[in-house]
Amino acid sequence: xxxxxxxxxxxxxxxxxxxxxxxxxxxxxxxxxxxxxxxxxxxxxxxxxxxxxxxxxxxxxxxxxxxxxxxxxxxxxxxxxxxxxxxxxxxxxxxxxxxxxxxxxxxxxxxxxxxxxxxxxxxxxxxxxxxxxxxxxxxxxxxxxxxxxxxxxxxxxxxxxxxxxxxxxxxxxxxxxxxxxxxxxxxxxxxxxxxxxxxxxxxxxxxxxxxxxxxxxxxxxxxxxxxxxxxxxxxxxxxxxxxxxxxxxxxxxxxxxxxxxxxxxxxxxxxxxxxxxxxxxxxxxxxxxxxxxxxxxxxxxxxxxxxxxxxx
Amino acid sequence: xxxxxxxxxxxxxxxxxxxxxxxxxxxxxxxxxxxxxxxxxxxxxxxxxxxxxxxxxxxxxxxxxxxxxxxxxxxxxxxxxxxxxxxxxxxxxxxxxxxxxxxxxxxxxxxxxxxxxxxxxxxxxxxxxxxxxxxxxxxxxxxxxxxxxxxxxxxxxxxxxxxxxxxxxxxxxxxxxxxxxxxxxxxxxxxxxxxxxxxxxxxxxxxxxxxxxxxxxxxxxxxxxxxxxxxxxxxxxxxxxxxxxxxxxxxxxxxxxxxxxxxxxxxxxxxxxxxxxxxxxxxxxxxxxxxxxxxxxxxxxxxxxxxxxxxx
Amino acid sequence: xxxxxxxxxxxxxxxxxxxxxxxxxxxxxxxxxxxxxxxxxxxxxxxxxxxxxxxxxxxxxxxxxxxxxxxxxxxxxxxxxxxxxxxxxxxxxxxxxxxxxxxxxxxxxxxxxxxxxxxxxxxxxxxxxxxxxxxxxxxxxxxxxxxxxxxxxxxxxxxxxxxxxxxxxxxxxxxxxxxxxxxxxxxxxxxxxxxxxxxxxxxxxxxxxxxxxxxxxxxxxxxxxxxxxxxxxxxxxxxxxxxxxxxxxxxxxxxxxxxxxxxxxxxxxxxxxxxxxxxxxxxxxxxxxxxxxxxxxxxxxxxxxxxxxxxx
Numbered sequence: 001x002x003x004x005x006x007x008x009x010x011x012x013x014x015x016x017x018x019x020x021x022x023x024x025x026x027x028x029x030x031x032x033x034x035x036x037x038x039x040x041x042x043x044x045x046x047x048x049x050x051x052x053x054x055x056x057x058x059x060x061x062x063x064x065x066x067x068x069x070x071x072x073x074x075x076x077x078x079x080x081x082x083x084x085x086x087x088x089x090x091x092x093x094x095x096x097x098x099x100x101x102x103x104x105x106x107x108x109x110x111x112x113x114x115x116x117x118x119x120x121x122x123x124x125x126x127x128x129x130x131x132x133x134x135x136x137x138x139x140x141x142x143x144x145x146x147x148x149x150x151x152x153x154x155x156x157x158x159x160x161x162x163x164x165x166x167x168x169x170x171x172x173x174x175x176x177x178x179x180x181x182x183x184x185x186x187x188x189x190x191x192x193x194x195x196x197x198x199x200x201x202x203x204x205x206x207x208x209x210x211x212x213x214x215x216x217x218x219x220x221x222x223x224x225x226x227x228x229x230x231x232x233x234x235x236x237x238x239x240x241x242x243x244x245x246x247x248x249x250x251x252x253x254x255x256x257x258x259x260x261x262x263x264x265x266x267x268x269x270x271x272x273x274x275x276x277x278x279x280x281x282x283x284x285x286x287x288x289x290x291x292x293x294x295x296x297x298x299x300x301x302x303x304x305x306x307x308x309x310x311x312x
Numbered sequence: 313x314x315x316x317x318x319x320x321x322x323x324x325x326x327x328x329x330x331x332x333x334x335x336x337x338x339x340x341x342x343x344x345x346x347x348x349x350x351x352x353x354x355x356x357x358x359x360x361x362x363x364x365x366x367x368x369x370x371x372x373x374x375x376x377x378x379x380x381x382x383x384x385x386x387x388x389x390x391x392x393x394x395x396x397x398x399x400x401x402x403x404x405x406x407x408x409x410x411x412x413x414x415x416x417x418x419x420x421x422x423x424x425x426x427x428x429x430x431x432x433x434x435x436x437x438x439x440x441x442x443x444x445x446x447x448x449x450x451x452x453x454x455x456x457x458x459x460x461x462x463x464x465x466x467x468x469x470x471x472x473x474x475x476x477x478x479x480x481x482x483x484x485x486x487x488x489x490x491x492x493x494x495x496x497x498x499x500x501x502x503x504x505x506x507x508x509x510x511x512x513x514x515x516x517x518x519x520x521x522x523x524x525x526x527x528x529x530x531x532x533x534x535x536x537x538x539x540x541x542x543x544x545x546x547x548x549x550x551x552x553x554x555x556x557x558x559x560x561x562x563x564x565x566x567x568x569x570x571x572x573x574x575x576x577x578x579x580x581x582x583x584x585x586x587x588x589x590x591x592x593x594x595x596x597x598x599x600x601x602x603x604x605x606x607x608x609x610x611x612x613x614x615x616x617x618x619x620x621x622x623x624x
Numbered sequence: 625x626x627x628x629x630x631x632x633x634x635x636x637x638x639x640x641x642x643x644x645x646x647x648x649x650x651x652x653x654x655x656x657x658x659x660x661x662x663x664x665x666x667x668x669x670x671x672x673x674x675x676x677x678x679x680x681x682x683x684x685x686x687x688x689x690x691x692x693x694x695x696x697x698x699x700x701x702x703x704x705x706x707x708x709x710x711x712x713x714x715x716x717x718x719x720x721x722x723x724x725x726x727x728x729x730x731x732x733x734x735x736x737x738x739x740x741x742x743x744x745x746x747x748x749x750x751x752x753x754x755x756x757x758x759x760x761x762x763x764x765x766x767x768x769x770x771x772x773x774x775x776x777x778x779x780x781x782x783x784x785x786x787x788x789x790x791x792x793x794x795x796x797x798x799x800x801x802x803x804x805x806x807x808x809x810x811x812x813x814x815x816x817x818x819x820x821x822x823x824x825x826x827x828x829x830x831x832x833x834x835x836x837x838x839x840x841x842x843x844x845x846x847x848x849x850x851x852x853x854x855x856x857x858x859x860x861x862x863x864x865x866x867x868x869x870x871x872x873x874x875x876x877x878x879x880x881x882x883x884x885x886x887x888x889x890x891x892x893x894x895x896x897x898x899x900x901x902x903x904x905x906x907x908x909x910x911x912x913x914x915x916x917x918x919x920x921x922x923x924x925x926x927x928x929x930x931x932x933x934x935x936x
Contacts, residue, residue, distance in 0.1 A: 033725045037669030039697070045349030047377060058720060061699055065671060065724050068697040073351070073380040075373055088577045096370060096576065099600035100377050101345045264720065265712045288723035357661030359689060385663070385692040387685055400889045408682060408888065411912035412689050413657045 003301040007119045007126040010135035011176040019180060023145050025297035026290070032069060033292055043072035046103045046303055050076045051094070052129070053109045058264065058288070059129050059138075063106050066295035072103075072303075090114060091121065098124050103303055107131075125302045133167045139263055140173035142294040144181060146287050147218055150259050154181035158255075160212050161185065162244055163222030163271065164193040170263045171222055175201050188212035189222075189244055209244050216254040220261040221246055221271040237270065246272040251281070259283045315613040319431045319438040322447035323488040331492060335457050337609035338602070344381060345604060355384035358415045358615055362388045363406070364441070365421045370576060370600070371441050371450075375418050378607035384415075384615075406430050415615055419443075424481075437614045445479045451575055452485035454606040456493060458599050459530055462571050466493035470567075472525050473497065474556055475534030475583065476505040482575045483534055487513055500524035501534075501556055521556050528566040532573040533558055533583040549582065558584040563593070571595045627925040631743045631750040634759035635800040643804060647769050649921035650914070656693060657916055667696035670727045670927055674700045675718070676753070677733045682888065682912070683753050683762075687730050690919035696727075696927075714738060715745065722748050727927055731755075749926045757791045763887055764797035766918040768805060770911050771842055774883050778805035782879075784836050785809065786868055787846030787895065788817040794887045795846055799825055812836035813846075813868055833868050840878040844885040845870055845895040861894065870896040875905070883907045 003021050005013065014022075032038055048067045052060045060076065067074040077097070090109070097105060104125040107115045112132030119126040130136040144154070151157055159178055165171045165187050178185055185203040187194050194205055206212040213219055224240070246260065260272065260282045268274045277284060315333050317325065326334075344350055360379045364372045372388065379386040389409070402421070409417060416437040419427045424444030431438040442448040456466070463469055471490055477483045477499050490497055497515040499506050506517055518524040525531055536552070558572065572584065572594045580586045589596060627645050629637065638646075656662055672691045676684045684700065691698040701721070714733070721729060728749040731739050736756030743750040754760040768778070775781055783802055789795045789811050802809055809827040811818050818829055830836040837843055848864070870884065884896065884906045892898045901908060 035669070038671065038725060039669035045347070045351035045381075047350065047380075057701065061701075061721075062724060064699055065697070068671075068699075069669075073377070075376060075380075077369065077373075089580075092577060095597055096600050097373075099597040100374060100604050101350060101601070265716060268713075285719055285723040288720050289725070292724050357659070357663035357693075359662065359692075385689070387688060387692075389681065389685075401892075404889060407909055408912050409685075411909040412686060412916050413662060413913070 008137055008298055008302060009116050009119060009126065009128050011137045011140050011173045016180045019144065019177060022141055022297050022301065023148055025301055026145050026293040029296035030293040039069050039071060041071045042300060043070035043303055046072040047101060048072045048074045049097050049102045049105045050074055051105055051107045052078050056108055062291040063129065063295050066292050066299055070296055070299055094118050094122060098122055127298060130169055133169055135173045136169040137173050138295055138298060139170050140177040142287055142291045143174055143261060144177050145290045145294050146283050150283060151217060154183050157183040157217045158215055159183045159185050159218040159220060160188060160216045161220045162188045162209060164224065165189055166193045166195055167225065168222050174220065175203060186212050210250055210253060213250055213254045216258050218259050218261060219246060219254060223263060224267055224270055241270055245270060246276055261287060264288065320449055320610055320614060321428050321431060321438065321440050323449045323452050323485045328492045331456065331489060334453055334609050334613065335460055337613055338457050338605040341608035342605040351381050351383060353383045354612060355382035355615055358384040359413060360384045360386045361409050361414045361417045362386055363417055363419045364390050368420055374603040375441065375607050378604050378611055382608055382611055402426060403433065406434060410434055410436050439610060442481055446481050447485045448481040449485050450607055450610060451482050452489040454599055454603045455486055455573060456489050457602045457606050458595050462595060463529060466495050469495040469529045470527055471495045471497050471530040471532060472500060472528045473532045474500045474521060476536065477501055478505045478507055479537065480534050486532065487515060498524050522562055522565060525562055525566045528570050530571050530573060531558060531566060535575060536579055536582055553582055557582060558588060573599060576600065632761055632922055632926060633740050633743060633750065633752050635761045635764050635797045640804045643768065643801060646765055646921050646925065647772055649925055650769050650917040653920035654917040663693050663695060665695045666924060667694035667927055670696040671725060672696045672698045673721050673726045673729045674698055675729055675731045676702050680732055686915040687753065687919050690916050690923055694920055694923055718742050718746060722746055751922060754793055757793055759797045760793040761797050762919055762922060763794050764801040766911055766915045767798055767885060768801050769914045769918050770907055774907060775841060778807050781807040781841045782839055783807045783809050783842040783844060784812060784840045785844045785846065786812045786833060788848065789813055790817045790819055792846050798844065799827060810836050834874055834877060837874055838877045840882055842883050842885060843870060843878060847887060848891055848894055865894055869894060870900060885911060888912065
């Protein structure tokens with residue numbers, strides 16, 4: 001299936017067909033990572049910039065590995081390097097990187113909309129690796145890939161997302177993605193963090209987690225990000241845990257073959273216990289694994305690997 | 313044209329012919345960076361060390377990309393890594409790096425003369441990426457490359473350099489380089505930062521910027537580096553801007569096809585306005601772009617790519 | 625000779641035959657680093673993680689170069705990156721890295737036993753790059769390689785190790801390694817730092833350095849690591865230097881062709897003088913050089929390079 005996008009700014013811009021194309025491509029990429037020589041020359045001679053202006057090691061390493069497995073050259077610009085560039089605007093930084101003949105810029109930024117802004121003046125491919133509370137499209141794609149891998153379908157599945165929906169770009173991208181793929185989505189969490197206005201996304205909201213997880217096929221726990229929460233969003237971590245952490249007891253109400261997801265890193269004992277995180281229902285490490293395949297697929301589709309393969 | 317130097321320590325050591333050889337080589341390197349697969353195997357299996365003991369991301373990334381496009385392996389040692397090496401002398405650090413079979417060491421250091429000192433005991437190729445207020449030869453070479461690209465010649469051109477000449481290694485290397493290439497050089501800036509003694513370099517000094525830029529073909533604005541200036545070199549930033557920032561009004565006195573250069577990053581509103589920096593007379597991003605080609609040329613010529621190409 | 629280990633956790637687990645296999649393999653690796661194109665494709669498509677949770681640049685760079693010369697892809701996780709992972713357990717960090725299809729994880733950690741712990745749940749090859757005061761096996765192997773290179777044998781050699789034996793993983797690994805290789809080992813240093821209990825390792829202890837070095841073939845000076853020493857282990861640095869620094873006078877008591885070793889970086893004027901460190905009896909830079917060859921050998925033997933070479 002062809003893929004006609006220059007950038008990956010958010011799930012919002014993708015059709016169901018686009019998403020399925022990425023997932024199918026990711027499947028063939030997984031084949032590469034499990035081979036003895038896990039490297040193909042399809043993006044040889046391409047220059048990719050990892051511009052992470054918000055701290056991250058998992059996502060940045062996942063992209064770095066994805067780029068290297070496709071034989072691209074990748075250069076890392078982390079928060080520390082960016083502090084050196086202090087005083088320089090985002091536009092100046094990006095224009096300078098692009099002037100060195102960058103083919104793609106992977107950008108993580110604290111401000112929602114930063115990747116979109118950059119795409120308005122750049123000729124490089126822009127990939128959003130997380131922008132404020134807006135979107136984190138590759139996370140939603142790797143989550144969808146993991147669900148497809150375990151459940152073989154999307155239609156009719158009941159996916160429950162639990163936690164701070166309001167401030168979570170992971171939740172936002174997942175809601176957009178799973179909605180396009182036809183799953184039934186239920187949101188749960190403290191009322192102050194799960195606004196009813198979200199119902200316009202055609203999702204169900206249930207503040208009672210015990211009832212939200214009834215018959216769930218997938219339970220996706222979000223990471224509590226203390227730094228992002230406004231004061232008084234919920235009484236205390238202790239009360240939050242009591243109401244919204246995943247326990248064996250709550251899990252019993254879900255389907256027997258339910259899978260547990262989490263974008264990581266898990267606050268063990270807060271969102272879920274260590275035992276559940278490493279139980280056979282947890283697919284948390286599978287998500288990390290699939291992250292590389294999905295990011296390889298995104299780089300491959302955007303940077304036109306297909307055409308190159310023929311002539312290389 | 314053959315190139316018989318082991319190191320690139322400064323423009324001072326290069327003949328006009330050497331400089332022209334580098335610029336010609338850079339031209340063929342530019343061809344590589346604009347191809348679909350921008351990578352050639354000429355320095356495959358060579359080990360290059362990026363030893364940046366003064367913070368920098370632009371120059372260090374530019375060298376990193378240049379090395380990667382020639383297929384060399386490059387390892388970064390930045391200021392942070394160097395703090396780990398604290399207590400160790402520069403000689404010890406370099407000897408240790410070289411012991412790992414480094415072919416070339418690219419060094420940026422706060423002390424003038426550091427690359428020269430290193431070259432006295434190293435068998436590796438040493439490349440000066442900026443040493444104190446002494447030289448920054450690849451910057452002068454990329455500036456010369458940009459001027460040649462836009463003006464097709466050097467003889468008879470009028471190049472005006474404006475700012476803190478006294479503390480600027482960029483100015484120093486450019487004066488040496490453009491003088492060898494036969495351009496007419498005019499320096500302007502506050503008297504305390506543009507010593508008359510510079511006239512021995514056969515340059516003209518004019519403290520009145522309005523008159524200095526008359527009929528200029530090239531205006532090269534230097535970056536104001538607050539940390540390098542001694543107190544009381546000029547009354548205030550406000551007065552500096554009034555006298556020595558580039559404005560549309562001043563620009564009108566230059567030739568119609570004048571180009572504006574700046575080594576970056578620009579202090580917008582100080583050395584020049586945002587509008588001028590992104591106008592069609594500005595070649596600032598072209599300089600960044602050409603930096604990669606010029607650095608590829610330097611690495612290629614020093615590390616003997618020519619011979620290798622034949623047997624690879 | 626075949627090599628049947630999955631991990632390199634310590635010298636303790638290796639037989640004499642294993643050690644000799646590594647040294648022989650290192651010899652052929654040295655041949656690669658001295659060629660014009662110092663790169664072979666034996667580990668192409670392998671993913672290696674450099675997980676340095678204790679600051680280091682020498683050892684980490686040495687492994688990075690070793691991996692690159694074998695054409696593996698290597699990703700660095702340093703202390704700074706690890707601070708981002710704060711709150712995450714070592715197990716979580718490693719499981720996440722491994723989920724990205726890592727073939728080998730090189731780990732340095734402040735806690736003795738960390739690499740062993742990691743090896744109990746990992747399917748990747750684990751290489752100990754220094755764990756607390758426990759072991760630093762590649763250092764001992766490169767030291768043995770250097771001794772073999774200079775002395776052509778191990779049996780009957782008299783090797784003196786001087787300094788803080790108690791807290792030194794370098795000493796510990798070297799004692800285990802040289803003991804297996806049949807050298808005669810003498811330890812010297814302040815009594816508080818050279819416990820008599822070490823005599824169970826069949827080593828001689830002599831607190832009088834002048835007598836310890838008599839007829840020595842090899843003198844291995846350890847680095848004084850102020851941060852690791854408990855208070856009052858010795859009266860003062862001044863007294864330490866007087867008693868246990870290597871001087872020309874002490875050196876006269878050793879064999880004429882004695883070699884001086886040090887794992888680096890040398891505290892010049894403490895463990896030995898600058899003059900001795902750069903004299904022709906010093907093999908300190910040779911040790912750094914041999915580090916790359918030995919680490920290439922370890923990576924090659926563990927990651928099964930042999931088989932791959934045939935099919936690549």
